[in-house]
């Protein structure tokens with residue numbers, strides 16, 4: 001199986017849910033939430049794609065970087081390259097149901113490990129879904145991360161304990177899920193969190209804690225103050241709120257403000273290896289990959305997830321050689337590869 005076959009299979013199997021456009025830019029699927037798209041006109045998803053595209057790489061080949069280092073360590077775990085699988089749920093109403101949530105969880109958790117990285121599992125209105133993710137993490141001897149919806153604090157803490165018992169590497173909350181349509185469908189209360197709420201949640205666990213869905217410097221600072229280990233600079237694939245900033249346009253300011261105090265992950269429109277390099281150069285320690293992993297699972301199941309991740313890894317390696325980036329953990333060298341000026 002190769003990446004072409006995986007995508008061909010996914011296209012056939014996802015039918016009207018996703019047509020695997022030549023450019024996955026949020027236009028065809030605008031408004032498809034539930035579905036694969038971004039909320040409303042799809043503006044936030046589209047902006048994530050466009051702002052990342054505007055960033056260009058300074059190609060450099062007169063140097064000595066012939067075997068760049070891709071490996072890194074996040075939350076005490078060695079990763080073969082700086083990309084994790086984003087938490088994704090709702091296989092039936094978002095992707096058409098070719099794989100069940102249980103199958104998807106197994107594919108991503110186990111496929112990620114085979115590619116030398118780790119997956120996050122998500123939470124949605126259907127309580128079984130979180131449990132499927134936890135079961136997959138258990139099967140993988142704890143090698144996975146659980147991301148919980150911004151439910152009432154007591155409900156979040158209950159789920160953190162379940163993740164701890166499964167031996168998870170880290171836990172977190174996608175705070176931007178505060179008004180998600182998909183939670184409303186199941187009549188599950190979610191809402192914004194105050195600083196005190198966050199402190200209460202974070203102090204309930206010894207595991208590294210991730211706040212997913214940060215787009216401003218002030219909220220990144222609040223996460224540091226609350227004692228979080230990491231943030232994900234993300235607009236949730238454009239699925240929560242239309243007309244947000246793109247992660248790629250706010251990341252640099254956030255990294256400058258809190259980069260020494262907290263691990264910075266970022267996601268949105270990572271579609272090939274060079275996109276990972278762009279986010280690293282803007283100040284992220286690693287990225288999350290979303291929609292392409294869905295194609296991996298639906299198009300080739302666990303092996304499809306592994307091959308998708310391996311493809312990103314090979315592309316990242318190549319783009320580092322061709323830009324003189326020697327090490328994914330050497331930010332000084334990485335930050336030199338960008339031309340942010342529009343041409």
Ligand SMILES: Cc1cc2nc3c(=O)[nH]c(=O)nc-3n(C[C@H](O)[C@H](O)[C@H](O)COP(=O)(O)O)c2cc1C
Pocket residue numbers: 035036037086087088089090094095122123124147174212234235236237239267268269270288289290291292
């Ligand atoms: C179908 C679908 C379901 C998602 N479900 C979740 C979820 O349960 N929890 C969560 O934190 N994020 C969820 N996300 C957002 C992703 O974790 C991630 O932030 C986003 O997809 C990254 O953008 P990309 O798909 O362009 O790579 C979902 C995204 C999609 C497309």
